Amino acid sequence: MKRIEIFNFKSPNRAPLKVEGFLFGEESKGPSVAIVGAMSGDHINQLYVASRLVEYLRQKEEEGKISGKILVIPAINSYALNMGETFWPLDKTDINMMFPGYAQGETTQRIAAKLFEALQGFNYGIILEGRRDQGMCLPYVKLIQSDYEDIDSARDLGMRFIHFRPYSPIETVMLQYNWQLWGTKALSVVFGKNGSIDPVSSEEVHGALVRFMVKRQILDTAVFEGFVSNIIEPESIMLLKASRAGIFDSLVSCGTTVSKGDTLGRITDALSGEKLEKIIAPIDGVLTCQYAHPLIFQNSIAFRIASVEPKKSITKSK
Amino acid sequence: MGVIEEVFSIDLPVGEQFRIQRCRYTPTGGETSKRISIVSGIHGDELEGQYVCFLLGEWLRAHADKIKATIDIYPAINSLGLDSITRSVPFYNVDLNRIFPGSKNDFLPAQIADGVVSAMRGSEIAIDIHSSNVFLREIPQVRIAKSQAKMLVPLANKLNIDFVWVHDAVTVLESTFAHAMNTLGTKTLVVEMGVGMRLGKAYGHQLLEGILNLMACEGFLDIEPLDVRMPIQSHVGEVAYLNASCPGLFVPAIEHCQMIEKGSIVGAIVDPLSGQTLDEVIAPIGGILFTLRAYPIVYEGSLVGRIFGEKV
Ligand SMILES: [Zn+2]
Numbered sequence: 001m002k003r004i005e006i007f008n009f010k011s012p013n014r015a016p017l018k019v020e021g022f023l024f025g026e027e028s029k030g031p032s033v034a035i036v037g038a039m040s041g042d043h044i045n046q047l048y049v050a051s052r053l054v055e056y057l058r059q060k061e062e063e064g065k066i067s068g069k070i071l072v073i074p075a076i077n078s079y080a081l082n083m084g085e086t087f088w089p090l091d092k093t094d095i096n097m098m099f100p101g102y103a104q105g106e107t108t109q110r111i112a113a114k115l116f117e118a119l120q121g122f123n124y125g126i127i128l129e130g131r132r133d134q135g136m137c138l139p140y141v142k143l144i145q146s147d148y149e150d151i152d153s154a155r156d157l158g159m160r161f162i163h164f165r166p167y168s169p170i171e172t173v174m175l176q177y178n179w180q181l182w183g184t185k186a187l188s189v190v191f192g193k194n195g196s197i198d199p200v201s202s203e204e205v206h207g208a209l210v211r212f213m214v215k216r217q218i219l220d221t222a223v224f225e226g227f228v229s230n231i232i233e234p235e236s237i238m239l240l241k242a243s244r245a246g247i248f249d250s251l252v253s254c255g256t257t258v259s260k261g262d263t264l265g266r267i268t269d270a271l272s273g274e275k276l277e278k279i280i281a282p283i284d285g286v287l288t289c290q291y292a293h294p295l296i297f298q299n300s301i302a303f304r305i306a307s308v309e310p311k312k313s314i315t316k317s318k
Numbered sequence: 319m320g321v322i323e324e325v326f327s328i329d330l331p332v333g334e335q336f337r338i339q340r341c342r343y344t345p346t347g348g349e350t351s352k353r354i355s356i357v358s359g360i361h362g363d364e365l366e367g368q369y370v371c372f373l374l375g376e377w378l379r380a381h382a383d384k385i386k387a388t389i390d391i392y393p394a395i396n397s398l399g400l401d402s403i404t405r406s407v408p409f410y411n412v413d414l415n416r417i418f419p420g421s422k423n424d425f426l427p428a429q430i431a432d433g434v435v436s437a438m439r440g441s442e443i444a445i446d447i448h449s450s451n452v453f454l455r456e457i458p459q460v461r462i463a464k465s466q467a468k469m470l471v472p473l474a475n476k477l478n479i480d481f482v483w484v485h486d487a488v489t490v491l492e493s494t495f496a497h498a499m500n501t502l503g504t505k506t507l508v509v510e511m512g513v514g515m516r517l518g519k520a521y522g523h524q525l526l527e528g529i530l531n532l533m534a535c536e537g538f539l540d541i542e543p544l545d546v547r548m549p550i551q552s553h554v555g556e557v558a559y560l561n562a563s564c565p566g567l568f569v570p571a572i573e574h575c576q577m578i579e580k581g582s583i584v585g586a587i588v589d590p591l592s593g594q595t596l597d598e599v600i601a602p603i604g605g606i607l608f609t610l611r612a613y614p615i616v617y618e619g620s621l622v623g624r625i626f627g628e629k630v
Binding site: 009010011012013086087090091092097104105106107108109110132133134168169170172173239241244245246247270271295296297298299300301 | 331416422425429490492493561564618
């Protein structure tokens with residue numbers, strides 16, 4: 001294992017921001033993968049999974065099991081992690097909205113540029129991502145259709161669901177899209193609840209990362225088979241919204257198989273305690289996501305269910 | 319007198335509604351399908367537009383007989399943010415101007431965006447007033463994507479602003495209010511002026527005159543067009559960006575919005591700890607300094623100014 005400095009960025013008054021990477025194996029031996037952890041200060045679960053992976057790989061390297069090259073960068077935005085911020089603490093910009101970066105540009109564009117440079121030339125790229133809302137979810141693979149995406153390698157994670165969809169305008173400045181365009185088979189694994197660590201999800205993602213590296217001949221060890229991933233396009237997800245605002249109680253956990261008619265959650269009036277709404281599953285399926293804050297806004301998405309019978313047949317549009 | 323209406327309301331968890339209100343002014347004969355929307359507060363830390371909304375409302379109350387078509391004023395889109403100095407949508411931490419056109423089937427910020435679009439859809443013109451952010455001070459300017467220049471530049475020239483900046487289209491800006499409205503056929507101008515969290519009275523009055531002029535020219539007001547300034551056009555020159563070369567405290571050497579010669583000193587980056595001057599920020603071209611840093615703490619890369627000048 002080599003502990004390397006990816007870049008070092010000075011601050012007016014704080015100690016410099018030091019972004020570190022952990023390098024295992026050698027390029028000449030086999031394929032390469034880079035794994036990127038916390039780009040936001042609330043991606044603590046992502047930090048946890050990445051640092052645990054570093055320790056795991058260190059042992060595997062001692063056992064001589066690394067057959068390719070692996071780079072793990074557990075934290076990019078440690079300035080935000082160290083002060084409970086989400087984004088870059090001064091200007092509140094999101095590093096993962098600055099790709100491919102610009103070396104002559106604004107601060108976070110420069111940080112993105114330095115990171116992006118260090119991520120060039122890898123065969124595979126895995127971004128450990130948190131959610132962009134107040135939810136929590138069953139860990140899933142997010143693969144956007146840039147025309148350079150690679151679904152076969154995404155399947156090798158053996159995760160239950162691969163969300164496969166066209167990109168939105170804001171995704172053109174995110175890492176996954178740009179990394180794909182620059183020739184790395186990049187994908188994101190989205191999991192956890194921002195600001196916390198979920199042991200079950202962490203275990204599942206750790207297992208998936210190890211499986212991926214084994215299947216892609218980067219790591220030589222025995223693993224259990226994962227899921228045959230279900231490819232989920234946006235139309236096969238049913239959204240269940242809270243028609244009322246108030247205190248939200250969920251009665252289920254992500255990953256539960258639900259049947260039509262099951263009660264999934266309840267909303268009560270935050271002041272009077274009056275029972276306002278029961279949220280009932282309208283179809284059979286698997287609960288993939290749920291709202292994860294005790295106070296809920298009107299019309300918020302309380303649950304997402306992946307339907308066992310997609311409304312439309314799933315075809316890839318090019 | 320204008321009629322105050324609530325165009326979007328959604329329950330917050332504890333005994334409150336998030337709401338967007340507008341004040342609608344109509345001719346004595348009643349509402350017309352021809353209408354214009356004046357918008358501010360998409361970013362909760364930008365207040366210059368709120369003052370312009372006040373000035374316009376005050377003018378319309380005093381000149382009700384001059385109104386020829388429907389005029390809607392929306393001073394506070396991100397009302398949660400405005401009342402708490404929060405640029406993004408509080409709780410969700412999402413920039414509202416990166417989520418348009420929004421959706422009824424998504425989280426609160428997207429629903430707000432959808433509510434804004436539904437309320438303003440059908441307007442002939444919209445003017446979206448921003449005041450940069452807390453870091454930068456801007457002279458009154460309109461920013462237009464190249465693809466829209468032909469349609470929007472003539473309109474922008476009526477606004478009594480100092481600068482029209484036509485920039486290259488970037489995919490990420492397809493998620494702005496202006497892009498969403500232009501796509502729906504509402505000619506939408508984005509004004510940037512002043513600095514976040516503050517208001518500059520002079521700029522407010524300058525833009526008021528521009529809005530009155532535009533409304534006179536476009537048939538919303540029965541008044542003579544005003545004598546307004548002709549903005550500098552970005553296509554005749556180039557924009558130079560001045561980014562900090564090192565972290566420190568930026569101390570400007572000159573006033574904002576002035577002509578500056580190539581090679582002159584815009585300011586210094588100093589180190590309070592050692593007492594050393596770390597770098598001098600030098601104008602790479604001559605021209606008008608139309609952006610100047612207002613917030614002194616800088617990292618490497620922080621924007622300290624922008625100069626518009628002749629092509630080198
Ligand atoms: Zn703004």
